[in-house]
Ligand code: FES
């Protein structure tokens with residue numbers, strides 16, 4: 001079936017299989033490998049993207065579901081040469097070690113800051129509890145999100 005949607009600000013029109021997952025469409029067909037394939041079963045958050053501004057797990061979302069909608073991936077951030085405040089904050093606070101979980105955390109945090117521009121540490125931890133990191137122990141990730149909160153654009 002033909003699916004038309006907006007991907008990182010650009011119109012896309014692609015043929016998808018009825019059972020094709022959004023994660024596979026993004027990574028395998030559209031070459032956007034920033035969205036990570038972690039568990040594949042909705043447990044880790046590495047595949048988080050924004051669908052009409054809401055965080056969704058692309059490993060549990062059918063490609064067909066994005067028809068007529070807007071999808072944002074990590075590749076859509078920092079276009080035009082300037083990093084998103086969340087990207088800057090993650091680098092500054094050392095919230096990245098292997099980096100595998102980072103795109104998912106940043107996309108989820110982006111949705112959080114849009115909804116709640118000044119979240120408390122508890123609210124950050126609660127919102128991001130579906131995103132798992134094997135490396136950092138979360139302290140610096142929470143610091144990064146707090147640091148990005150209140151910066152110019154989310
Ligand atoms: S890859 Fe989607 S939640 Fe783990």
Ligand code: FES
Pocket residue numbers: 095096097098099100101102132133134135136
């Ligand atoms: S930085 Fe390695 S999994 Fe999070």
